[in-house]
Amino acid sequence: MKRLSAVLVTAIVALCLVFASVTQTVAEVSFKGKTVAILIPYSVGGAADIMARQMLPFMGKQIPGDPTMIIRNMPGGGGIVGENWVYNSAPADGTIIGQFSTSVTDTIFKPDKVKFELAKLRWLGGVRETTIAFSSKELGIDKGTDLAGLKKKVFFGTTSIQSPRAMLPRLLMRILDVDHKVVTGYGSSGDMRAAIRRGELTMTNDSQSAYFTAVEPMVKEGIVVPIAQEGTVQDGKIVRDPRLPDIPTYFEIVLELKGESIRKDVRFRAMETLAFLAGVRRGWVYAPRVSNATFDAMAASFDRFLKDPDMIAHFEKAIGFKLISLNASQAQAIIDRVVEIQKSDPEAIELLKALAQKP
Amino acid sequence: MTGNRRLTWLAILVVLALWIYLAQDMAAEIGAASMKGLLRVFAWPAFGYLLLGNVIGFAVGMLPGLGGPVTMALMLGFAFQLKMDAVEAFSFLLGMMAVTATTGDITSVLFGIPGEGSTASTIVEGHPMAKKGEAGRALGASLMSSLMGALVGACAIAVAIPIVTPLVLSLGTPEFFMLTVAGVTFVGALSGGSVVKGLAAGGLGFMFSLVGLDMQTATERYTFGFIYLWGGGETGGAGIGLVPATVGLFAIPEIVDLATKGGSIAQAHVGRLGGVLQGVKDALRHWWLVIRCSAMGTYIGIIPGMGGPVSQWVAYAHAMQSSGKQDQVGTGVIEGVVGPGAANNSTLGGALIPTIAFGIPGNVTTAILLGAFLILGLRPGTSMLTKDLDVTLSLVWVLVVSNVITVSVCFLFLNQLARLTRIKGTLLIPPLLLFIYLGSYTHSNSIGDIVITLIFGALGWLMVTFDWSRPALLLGLVLGRLADNYLWITYSRYEFGFLARPGVLIILGIIIVSIAYPLISQRRRVRAAEPES
Numbered sequence: 083m084k085r086l087s088a089v090l091v092t093a094i095v096a097l098c099l100v101f102a103s104v105t106q107t108v109a110e111v112s113f114k115g116k117t118v119a120i121l122i123p124y125s126v127g128g129a130a131d132i133m134a135r136q137m138l139p140f141m142g143k144q145i146p147g148d149p150t151m152i153i154r155n156m157p158g159g160g161g162i163v164g165e166n167w168v169y170n171s172a173p174a175d176g177t178i179i180g181q182f183s184t185s186v187t188d189t190i191f192k193p194d195k196v197k198f199e200l201a202k203l204r205w206l207g208g209v210r211e212t213t214i215a216f217s218s219k220e221l222g223i224d225k226g227t228d229l230a231g232l233k234k235k236v237f238f239g240t241t242s243i244q245s246p247r248a249m250l251p252r253l254l255m256r257i258l259d260v261d262h263k264v265v266t267g268y269g270s271s272g273d274m275r276a277a278i279r280r281g282e283l284t285m286t287n288d289s290q291s292a293y294f295t296a297v298e299p300m301v302k303e304g305i306v307v308p309i310a311q312e313g314t315v316q317d318g319k320i321v322r323d324p325r326l327p328d329i330p331t332y333f334e335i336v337l338e339l340k341g342e343s344i345r346k347d348v349r350f351r352a353m354e355t356l357a358f359l360a361g362v363r364r365g366w367v368y369a370p371r372v373s374n375a376t377f378d379a380m381a382a383s384f385d386r387f388l389k390d391p392d393m394i395a396h397f398e399k400a401i402g403f404k405l406i407s408l409n410a411s412q413a414q415a416i417i418d419r420v421v422e423i424q425k426s427d428p429e430a431i432e433l434l435k436a437l438a439q440k441p
Numbered sequence: 442m443t444g445n446r447r448l449t450w451l452a453i454l455v456v457l458a459l460w461i462y463l464a465q466d467m468a469a470e471i472g473a474a475s476m477k478g479l480l481r482v483f484a485w486p487a488f489g490y491l492l493l494g495n496v497i498g499f500a501v502g503m504l505p506g507l508g509g510p511v512t513m514a515l516m517l518g519f520a521f522q523l524k525m526d527a528v529e530a531f532s533f534l535l536g537m538m539a540v541t542a543t544t545g546d547i548t549s550v551l552f553g554i555p556g557e558g559s560t561a562s563t564i565v566e567g568h569p570m571a572k573k574g575e576a577g578r579a580l581g582a583s584l585m586s587s588l589m590g591a592l593v594g595a596c597a598i599a600v601a602i603p604i605v606t607p608l609v610l611s612l613g614t615p616e617f618f619m620l621t622v623a624g625v626t627f628v629g630a631l632s633g634g635s636v637v638k639g640l641a642a643g644g645l646g647f648m649f650s651l652v653g654l655d656m657q658t659a660t661e662r663y664t665f666g667f668i669y670l671w672g673g674g675e676t677g678g679a680g681i682g683l684v685p686a687t688v689g690l691f692a693i694p695e696i697v698d699l700a701t702k703g704g705s706i707a708q709a710h711v712g713r714l715g716g717v718l719q720g721v722k723d724a725l726r727h728w729w730l731v732i733r734c735s736a737m738g739t740y741i742g743i744i745p746g747m748g749g750p751v752s753q754w755v756a757y758a759h760a761m762q763s764s765g766k767q768d769q770v771g772t773g774v775i776e777g778v779v780g781p782g783a784a785n786n787s788t789l790g791g792a793l794i795p796t797i798a799f800g801i802p803g804n805v806t807t808a809i810l811l812g813a814f815l816i817l818g819l820r821p822g823t824s825m826l827t828k829d830l831d832v833t834l835s836l837v838w839v840l841v842v843s844n845v846i847t848v849s850v851c852f853l854f855l856n857q858l859a860r861l862t863r864i865k866g867t868l869l870i871p872p873l874l875l876f877i878y879l880g881s882y883t884h885s886n887s888i889g890d891i892v893i894t895l896i897f898g899a900l901g902w903l904m905v906t907f908d909w910s911r912p913a914l915l916l917g918l919v920l921g922r923l924a925d926n927y928l929w930i931t932y933s934r935y936e937f938g939f940l941a942r943p944g945v946l947i948i949l950g951i952i953i954v955s956i957a958y959p960l961i962s963q964r965r966r967v968r969a970a971e972p973e974s
Contacts (some may be wrong), residue, residue: 119868125885126488134516157885159668224727227841237934242657266657267930270808272801273745279799280610295815296800299822400816408717 087221089320112380113177114147119154120366121180123164126155129291130364134181136400140393144296146379154178162188162195168187168197169369179206180367186359187246191438201421205379205413207384208365210406212323214331215251215287216308218278226310226335229239229258236262239274240284244438246356250307250312251287252437253353254332258339266299272296278306285309290325294299294402310335314406315361315416320354325403334359350428352437355423359417362408381410446478463603470830471602476494478834482842487532490525494536495843499850502544505554505688505873505880507543510805517813527817528835534813535836538806539843542749543587543783547851548578550778551861552706552873554688559749559785561687562757564911565770566777568695573773576708576859582775583721583782584855586731588848589724590783593735594742594790595840597799597834602826605798609743615939617744618927619948624751624920626952627758630767631912639913640971642904646917650925653680657929669889683750685881685893686918692877693898694905699866706869717855723775730776731783732758738784742791746923748804749785756784757937762850768911790840795831797825 120138122131134153142151156164159186168180182203189200207427217223220232236255240248245268255262265283268274271292276425277283278300288297293308300306313320314329322331332353344350365383367379387393397405408416424431461468481487501512513534520530535812543555550567563583570579587622601608612620625643633641652663653672663680670680699706724731734756741752760780761767770777792803793810800821802808825833851858862867881894904911931939939945 117482126511129812131514132517132809135514135817136521139516158887159671162671163668163887209468263933265930265934267926267933269656269746269926270802270809272808274797276610276795276799276801280613283611295820296822299820303823347663363736399818402815 086249109174111375112147113145113149115422116147116149116175116177117152118142118145118149118177118179119243120154121164121178123156123158123161123168123180124427125157129179129289129408130183131155132344133364135388136397137393140390141383141387141394142149144390145383149177159189159195159273160184160191160192161196163196166195166197168367171201172369174371174373176368176372176380178369179380180369181364182367183364185365185367186245186362188418188433190359190424191244191246200417200424201277202370203417204368204370204372205365206368206377206381206410207388207415208362208413210314210323210361211290211359211407212314212326213250213287213289213312214245214293214297214326214329215254215285215311216278216293216301216306217285218281218283218306219304220281221284222308224307225329226254226332227338229255229260229309229335231338232260235285236260237264237265237282238262239268239277239286241268241440242266242272245435246359246365247287247289247349249292249437250332250353250356251310252347253356254310254336256394257338257344257347257349257358266441275300288401290323291401312357312360315419317356317432318415318419320357323406348429348433351427352433354432355434357422357425358416358420360415362413365408385409456536460600460604463743464924467603470667471599471834474830475599475833475834475837476838479838481528481831481835482532486500487529490529491532491536491843492846494533494538495540495847498537498540498744499544502541503548503556505548505556505692505876506553507880507883508558508684509874510809513538513806514542514809517809517913519815521816527819527829527832530813530817531810531836532615532839534810536843538810539591539789540847542789543584543591543844543847544851546583546587546782546785547580547858550583551858551865552869554692554873556599556750556784558684558687559607559753559788560781561691561750561915562753562781562785562912563778564691565757566772566774569771569773570775570778571706571859572863574862575773576707576764576862577716577855578723578775579773579778580851580855580859581717581721582778583720584727584848584851585721585724586727586779586782588844589728589731590735590738590786591840591844592737593783593836594697594787596785597723597739597790597795598837598840601794601798602830604835605794609795609798609801612744612944613942614927615798615931615935615942616944616948617746618924618931618939619945619952620744620828621920621924621927623948623955624758624916624937625951626753626925626956627755627762628916630758630762631754631770631916632789632910635908638908639910642910643917646919647921647924648917649681649686649914650918650921653922656926657933662695664824667889669885669887677935681893681918682884682886682890685890686897687915688877689897690882690901690911690915691895691906693874694902696870696873696877697848697898698905701871702814703866705863705865706714716859717852720775720918724779724782727776727779730763730780733763734760734780734784735787738787739785742788742803743955745795745801745803746926748792748806749788750919751923752784752788753781754869754912754919756780757912758916760931770912784843785943790837793836797821797836838893891917 085402120134122134124130138151141150165185166180170180188196269286308329310332311326311329314323363402444514500940503506521532541557542559545560546563547555548556549560549563550571553564553568555561567579628639628643629636652670655662670679737756738752741747757780759776760776764776766774792807795801795803802811878891881890884890
């Protein structure tokens with residue numbers, strides 16, 4: 083008994099010591115007098131860059147030592163140059179944080195250019211956003227399920243055949259046998275909205291921020307109708323984004339029209355994979371060689387930053403909708419699931435790769 | 442009055458009558474909102490921010506390479522840190538952007554180095570004038586036409602409000618493609634002495650424009666394994682950036698010339714202030730050209746993907762073609778200074794129209810401004826044309842007031858500025874080189890930008906030496922990617938059916954007439970001359 087108590091006491095003391103040392107290490111991490119850069123792998127003035135510049139003033143004060151915060155742009159290769167650099171060349175002291183949008187899909191669609199392992203990137207947090215497909219009134223449909231049996235040909239607009247965002251509606255139309263043509267090459271979603279207005283396109287999809295600011299007015303004017311949303315990942319499941327409770331997900335539409343058996347179809351599985359791939363719409367990452375203590379301190383800082391009411395109020399005013407953020411462990415869980423799918427369902431991944439090659 | 446001129450006046454009168462008919466209900470509303478907008482721009486602190494924006498824009502415009510859009514993105518955060526309201530923020534941001542093309546022309550004329558990507562064309566005729574000691578006259582003409590262009594562009598916003606839907610949405614991608622083809626036909630006007638060399642240079646520019654990730658299928662074209670050549674946008678883009686290429690093509694040969702010849706930029710005696718007044722008179726004398734080029738600039742601004750880099754060259758080519766002095770390219774033809782000076786300033790007004798009305802930004806600058814609209818709680822669309830009309834019209838006033846102030850200030854210092862061309866080349870070269878490389882580097886913060894500048898510098902030097910047209914190459918570079926992109930969208934949407942669209946046929950007709958008319962009239966002149974001889 084005495085021995086047991088001695089072991090217990092020793093264990094407790096050891097635990098306390100470990101805990102104390104960990105908390106001490108966390109407390110020791112300080113960026114005082116340093117400059118911390120958010121690395122945007124795109125040019126100045128893009129959507130990612132503008133979002134980061136809006137959030138930047140709220141970041142520094144949450145980070146130990148209140149460092150000077152700057153944005154560093156490293157454009158090239160549609161994001162790959164910056165992503166590769168953060169992973170391989172950024173200093174290990176935690177002063178470079180990548181803000182990535184396409185790193186997850188790049189590992190699938192540009193594997194020969196990617197010089198990083200998705201599973202090893204360390205996620206500090208992220209922002210959740212969905213995408214919404216909408217069609218012009220010309221098609222004569224009022225909701226997503228009306229797509230089944232549609233007689234008119236759909237002209238679906240997107241930037242590039244490799245655009246992951248466009249793949250969900252493309253798969254939906256394939257499953258529902260909708261006669262459609264993918265028209266690629268538009269410079270931005272603004273160009274596609276203009277093309278819808280002048281009757282050049284009859285369907286496209288857009289980000290949530292663009293939906294609230296530019297598409298919803300078109301819905302009110304009676305020019306377009308919302309068809310379906312990608313949804314967001316919550317507790318490992320794809321659900322309707324709480325900010326758009328009235329628009330069904332692609333999955334709901336397919337299940338309603340095709341029944342539960344469709345779940346086994348590779349096209350459905352590819353759709354699910356896409357929704358998980360986009361689970362962290364914009365995420366902040368560290369390279370794997372950044373120390374655990376620095377990572378923990380920064381992850382805690384990001385948690386505070388993403389809960390800061392001033393930042394949330396500013397963001398919501400700027401973007402026009404409620405911010406839903408992911409903390410480090412939530413973002414990491416989604417990425418872990420993506421890595422797992424990539425290994426467990428190669429057939430779905432191959433289908434996505436094929437979609438990136440041919441319309 | 443020639444038949445041509447009479448027809449143009451008739452067209453203007455018809456358009457005016459149509460506008461009055463469409464705008465009759467809104468005219469009073471626009472008038473009242475315009476006055477309210479003007480008062481808001483002159484209220485404190487908005488006016489102070491406008492002046493601050495003008496000062497920053499003045500410097501950014503003059504410094505080679507460092508572009509307006511990049512600076513505006515950087516200043517965006519500053520505007521919100523100071524908690525500016527909508528009119529204050531636009532006075533600051535737009536006040537800065539509005540003057541970059543104006544002061545960019547100054548660097549182009551004085552040093553033969555483009556101050557902005559959209560002011561390169563002013564070099565072709567403006568800089569030879571500076572070399573002849575007529576820097577004052579070239580600057581006077583360029584500034585006056587810039588002011589007039591900005592006023593036309595600003596007025597276009599107000600004029601467009603009642604007719605915005607047909608103005609922006611009547612033409613689709615097939616028509617954009619045909620307009621690009623129309624632009625390509627200008628290569629002939631930019632060729633100088635030899636049309637064959639001009640076409641070859643244009644073709645070379647076209648090929649360079651295709652380097653990068655193709656926008657439709659993300660296929661690599663001529664990238665030779667360099668990720669740098671994929672381009673910098675979120676979906677890739679042009680591998681060869683316009684700024685590094687333009688700076689290299691024009692600035693490097695100029696520096697080499699300055700270094701090898703010795704002496705100063707002005708190889709003749711620099712005239713006194715009278716030269717400036719002469720330039721102003723030149724711009725006023727060519728008022729009809731200024732209006733035409735401003736209208737072109739405004740409409741090009743509306744078309745997505747195009748902007749200052751396109752409008753300046755199209756305007757330059759039009760100015761040279763209509764002047765009938767195509768054989769004197771690069772010798773200091775005043776029309777070649779006046780035309781692009783007006784067009785690059787009117788483009789911003791045009792680009793703002795679809796941004797305000799539909800939330801569709803025409804170029805990078807307006808995309809950043811659109812971000813600012815949203816952050817300030819303004820929603821582009823109907824509300825900006827009704828409820829927030831005073832804010833919309835305050836944008837018009839910011840463009841007008843900024844340009845009036847900047848051009849007036851420039852006139853005060855023009856004589857001193859013109860004297861810069863008398864500074865010894867050996868003193869000018871080091872700072873100029875520093876600015877050139879710094880400016881290029883800001884394109885994508887990569888050493889690749891410097892390499893592109895050097896390669897295009899060498900190419901530019903060879904072209905000057907062997908008398909090949911650099912403007913033709915740049916026109917190819919600017920229009921090539923657009924033509925490729927528009928044709929792809931057009932074909933994948935309409936296949937060959939696009940050839941039957943009325944808009945396409947009308948533009949095709951205009952292209953055929955514009956090519957055939959000079960040839961026919963030349964033949965007529967020859968025939969008329971034959972009996973006499």
